[in-house]
Amino acid sequence: MSVQPAGAEPRERANGLNREEGPPLHAQIRDILHRQIVERPLLPGSPLPTEEELQKQFGVSRSVVRQALSGLSDLGLIRRQRGRGSVVAAAPVLRRHLQRAGGLDEQAAAHGQRLRTHVLSVEHAAPPEPAVNALNTTNTWKIERIRYLEDVPVAFMRTWVPRDLFPHFTKELLENASLLGLMREHGYHPAGGPRQVQAVAADADLAHKLSSNVREPLLLLQGVTRDALGHGLEWFNVWHSPNTVFDVDAQVTSQPGRLSEEHLRRLRNLTRQLESELADLERGAG
Incomplete structure (x- = not known):
């Protein structure tokens, strides 16, 4: 039985994901990226990490990453461009x-x-x-x-x-x-x-x-x-x-103050x- 070093994060939370319980992994990744966009670390027009980079960052399959990006696209938060990756969408005015x-x-x-x-x-x-x-x-x-x-x-x-x-x-x-x-x-x-x-x-x-x-x-x-x-x-x-x-x-009235x-x-x-x-x-x- 291995002992986890004091102060270390549980393995399932080391990359921000909870693999033991909670929502599906794609929903957790979507929500993490959503928070980064809303809280402004990711500004409109800035590129998101590539699918490969997100796979490595979260330790998940490409299909899970694509589901997460699809969820952000459905919310209007990112634009997905074939061959060019995804960028943060400008907030609608x-x-x-x-x-x-x-x-x-x-x-x-x-x-x-x-x-x-x-x-x-x-x-x-x-x-x-x-x-x-x-x-x-x-x-x-x-x-x-x-x-x-x-x-x-x-x-x-x-x-x-x-x-x-x-x-x-x-x-x-x-x-x-x-x-x-x-x-x-x-x-x-x-x-x-x-x-x-x-x-x-x-x-x-x-x-x-x-x-x-x-x-x-x-x-x-x-x-x-x-x-x-x-x-x-x-x-x-x-x-x-x-x-x-x-x-x-x-x-501008022709006679200011006369109304x-x-x-x-x-x-x-x-x-x-x-x-x-x-x-x-x-x-x-x-």
Whole structure:
């Protein structure tokens, strides 16, 4: 019976793998490389070790290495090139317009991208105080979702919506569905509302959900969405991964500072009136 030297690693963990228990070897290798990519030792465009080098590094067969690389490719983390090996893929960039409320799927589609939504939970929960003021109720659904772009998590969304307006919401109904689209289907037409953006540091939970690092800066979008009559439909927090670009269409007025509050009030009222009339026309057409 051999005695292992003090302080030495167990043999099954010497190269980072546990051969005695745990996931299949290809999944362990995939996860090791995944962590190296996410934690930035492997930067976009940098080559991965060759299949032969990975075989020697982990002491496994080529088929196991190929399974691991295939898993990374399916996640959109690497690009496999025939005869040239694999390189780390650049993270897909999510672009959204700060002035537009909702329509994130349409904005991604305009850039040739497709978003996927996974619902983590839908539960009856009391909202925070700002949400109570915005929605005028404490009877709300708390909805948590992750949005994926090319299988890379780009946004974590925590939303509160009134249960009295949407008693039918379930996890299954919201999976891969547009929340604002479902509101429209049930007679409530989102018109917009105030938003604010700020940089925040990722805690351990957010870092896990967005495959980022703890304390890495994220963009937090907070706001409320109301219908044309001013009723609160949702109050939300959306944490965006660092590879998010917010587009803002800035305008220079010919008379800076001359736009009165009364003028703004009239424009808001006109917008709500138009939205209300459009909603009536859509209901009549249905």
